[in-house]
Amino acid sequence: MKTELQIAADKLVRDIFGVQPGESVVLTADYASNQNVLRAVSDSVREAGALVMTITVPTPGCVGKAADPELPVRPLSAALCACDVWIEFNHQWLLYSTPFEKASQENKKLRYMCLVDFDEELMIRTVGHVDTRQLQIFMRRVAQLTRDAKTMRVTTPAGCDVSFEIDPAHYVACDCGDATMPGIHMLTGQINVVPRFGSVQGTIVFDGSVTPPFGRSPAVPIRLTVKDGVIQSVEGGEEASSYEKYLRDFQDAGMLKMAHIAYGFNPGARLTGNIVEDERVWGATEWGIGYVSDIDAPPCGQDAVSHSDGICLKSSVWLDGIQIMDRGEIVLPELAELAPKR
Ligand SMILES: [Fe+2]
Numbered sequence: 001m002k003t004e005l006q007i008a009a010d011k012l013v014r015d016i017f018g019v020q021p022g023e024s025v026v027l028t029a030d031y032a033s034n035q036n037v038l039r040a041v042s043d044s045v046r047e048a049g050a051l052v053m054t055i056t057v058p059t060p061g062c063v064g065k066a067a068d069p070e071l072p073v074r075p076l077s078a079a080l081c082a083c084d085v086w087i088e089f090n091h092q093w094l095l096y097s098t099p100f101e102k103a104s105q106e107n108k109k110l111r112y113m114c115l116v117d118f119d120e121e122l123m124i125r126t127v128g129h130v131d132t133r134q135l136q137i138f139m140r141r142v143a144q145l146t147r148d149a150k151t152m153r154v155t156t157p158a159g160c161d162v163s164f165e166i167d168p169a170h171y172v173a174c175d176c177g178d179a180t181m182p183g184i185h186m187l188t189g190q191i192n193v194v195p196r197f198g199s200v201q202g203t204i205v206f207d208g209s210v211t212p213p214f215g216r217s218p219a220v221p222i223r224l225t226v227k228d229g230v231i232q233s234v235e236g237g238e239e240a241s242s243y244e245k246y247l248r249d250f251q252d253a254g255m256l257k258m259a260h261i262a263y264g265f266n267p268g269a270r271l272t273g274n275i276v277e278d279e280r281v282w283g284a285t286e287w288g289i290g291y292v293s294d295i296d297a298p299p300c301g302q303d304a305v306s307h308s309d310g311i312c313l314k315s316s317v318w319l320d321g322i323q324i325m326d327r328g329e330i331v332l333p334e335l336a337e338l339a340p341k342r
Contacts, residue, residue, distance in 0.1 A: 026083040031058055164201065213242075217271065264286060283328020288307055
């Protein structure tokens with residue numbers, strides 16, 4: 001009998017990555033990574049007939065390029081440039097570090113997924129228990145309807161009422177549990193939309209996690225008033241004041257600009273304070289503020305020194321005036337038929 005963790009690991013390796021016999025798979029970790037998850041995924045790779053190597057580094061003090069001085073950049077980059085699959089289980093993520101940048105630019109066959117801070121329970125509920133095939137059908141249809149729309153409006157019971165234009169030149173990313181093609185993949189259950197810059201109008205209320213700086217939900221929801229894509233005011237309780245200070249202290253106009261909105265569609269995700277899970281809670285939408293890459297929004301992206309994300313729970317969504325979601329539930333009949341059972 002396989003454990004639930006092993007079944008989840010098998011699903012990740014076989015269904016999501018489609019690992020083939022003879023492929024080379026690198027798992028990266030640091031001293032804070034969950035050993036049981038690493039061992040289970042390693043065993044699944046071997047069972048798939050592929051070759052696996054786990055690289056563990058002492059946990060750096062920071063993430064991304066800021067972690068470079070604490071990393072063995074050259075040997076780590078060499079391994080990541082030579083493998084077929086890289087699954088990142090680090091606590092202090094390597095995403096956007098120099099080894100990541102080298103691997104993503106030079107290793108054209110690389111399939112990467114960022115699964116930071118994954119423990120047994122998170123693997124089981126967001127990978128093992130998810131009907132990935134059905135979810136892919138559903139999410140691809142939502143992504144298509146969104147790409148085809150010209151406008152989107154989102155409201156929530158907490159007071160969001162925000163509208164914007166969809167820019168056909170911007171990339172609508174659909175992370176639906178398919179990492180069989182080369183590229184940078186994220187955990188199953190998110191569709192990301194970068195609105196036409198300057199078109200976001202209305203009120204956005206964060207009643208789920210706001211990260212950075214808080215890493216949890218605010219005690220009193222944080223209300224942003226947005227005009228032409230730029231935050232005009234931040235209201236709520238004490239955390240609203242400290243959030244406004246946090247954004248303004250960057251002294252960067254880009255840190256007051258709305259960046260992206262994402263639908264959360266992982267049936268197993270719960271609000272836990274782990275942003276990777278929180279932003280995939282079913283029926284939530286997540287707004288990013290600040291930096292947008294030129295891949296997501298060609299040709300220039302949106303420049304800013306940093307990026308912050310906040311969650312709006314139980315979202316209602318309209319595409320070109322047609323309602324597809326009501327307080328987190330799918331109401332458009334053609335989508336409701338495709339949505340996986342929860
Ligand atoms: Fe974001």
